[in-house]
Amino acid sequence: MGTKSLKIVSLFIFGISIFLMQPCIVLGALVTDVRFWSAPDRSRVVIDLTESVQYESSSQEGPPQFHLELKGAYLYTPKREVEVNDPFLAKISLIGLEKGRVKLVLHQKKPLNVNVFTLKPYEDKTYRLVIDLVDIAQEKKEIEERQKQKEIKVKGTKIVVIDPGHGGEDPGAIGPKKTKEKDIVLKVGEKVVHLLNQNKEIQAFLTRKGDYFIPLEERTKIAREYGADLFVSLHMDGSFNPQARGSSVYCLSLSGATDQAAKTLADKENLSNILGGAFSKPTDLSKDPNLNQILLDLRQNDTMRDSFQFAETLLKDIKAINSLKYPSYRQANFIVLKAPDIPSALVEMAYITNKEDERLLNGAEFQEKMAKTLSASIKKNFKP
Numbered sequence: 001m002g003t004k005s006l007k008i009v010s011l012f013i014f015g016i017s018i019f020l021m022q023p024c025i026v027l028g029a030l031v032t033d034v035r036f037w038s039a040p041d042r043s044r045v046v047i048d049l050t051e052s053v054q055y056e057s058s059s060q061e062g063p064p065q066f067h068l069e070l071k072g073a074y075l076y077t078p079k080r081e082v083e084v085n086d087p088f089l090a091k092i093s094l095i096g097l098e099k100g101r102v103k104l105v106l107h108q109k110k111p112l113n114v115n116v117f118t119l120k121p122y123e124d125k126t127y128r129l130v131i132d133l134v135d136i137a138q139e140k141k142e143i144e145e146r147q148k149q150k151e152i153k154v155k156g157t158k159i160v161v162i163d164p165g166h167g168g169e170d171p172g173a174i175g176p177k178k179t180k181e182k183d184i185v186l187k188v189g190e191k192v193v194h195l196l197n198q199n200k201e202i203q204a205f206l207t208r209k210g211d212y213f214i215p216l217e218e219r220t221k222i223a224r225e226y227g228a229d230l231f232v233s234l235h236m237d238g239s240f241n242p243q244a245r246g247s248s249v250y251c252l253s254l255s256g257a258t259d260q261a262a263k264t265l266a267d268k269e270n271l272s273n274i275l276g277g278a279f280s281k282p283t284d285l286s287k288d289p290n291l292n293q294i295l296l297d298l299r300q301n302d303t304m305r306d307s308f309q310f311a312e313t314l315l316k317d318i319k320a321i322n323s324l325k326y327p328s329y330r331q332a333n334f335i336v337l338k339a340p341d342i343p344s345a346l347v348e349m350a351y352i353t354n355k356e357d358e359r360l361l362n363g364a365e366f367q368e369k370m371a372k373t374l375s376a377s378i379k380k381n382f383k384p
């Protein structure tokens, strides 16, 4: 799992200097960076551009390649090629052509389905062109393997799905020393799953196993495919106030948020779909015709009550290892908590933007302590 970056920033600066010397030349969009991300069933290539561009794409067989031509785009080097260590992709080539055209060639290891979409600038992100290369057979296999867990489960066993927030294009909150939320939550998530799987009566799985992005709705879908009895989304808080500290726990709200702070946090976490680049437009669940039924189901069954109870247990246990931001759980409209039949909670483990907490979070000792606490709460949740 990993990223590869073809940094072209220096060329971008060179480009500006040319522009300043020859103001009559209109440069168009500059390709400033190309990244790639590996997921179990897909690879994603992201091109950063200074402006939006028109593009044309085509696929070829034998050897399988995906071609994309950007119009009105510039690359300040004739050609760049990078070999990638990825199950689906062998090489990424960028070729500068005449008349403001740039050609991207993705050298595939096998035939793949390709989705191309653009993302508008947001905060520090520029225009992005996203190319998802999906191995449909592998995607199907992943789903079937998850569904199989539900079928082969021994009676009395509980299935827990741990969701490390963010990933890939979406780093989540970033600490003063550049520690990324997506990396810490994955490390803690792996430890929680490992600890839970020491118990015969619990089977734990992760929604994401590496540094790649999964849309929020997809995370609850994964949990449902596993037939999860409990879903826990792991996050780190961030604030402009470097003094802010403390852990907090959240549940879904079917009406409004408990307070403005909870609403702001849910809005921020829900932005993940935009930052991480969900292929389909993030679903506005309030416009979903099925939602009323889902909400009704949620109200009628015990899912919400079980979520609240679990949130209380979490707070009680976390209090022993970290200060709490609020003495009780808060509620807001978190997309990732909307599985109608799975008790779910979201934990903001600590503030990554606090210098001391960032140092602690980077250490195995605190990660271990947090993981032990979370797994203990999860185990307690299933005790009659």
Ligand SMILES: [Zn+2]
Pocket: 165, 166, 172, 173, 181, 234, 235, 236, 269
């Ligand atoms: Zn987060």
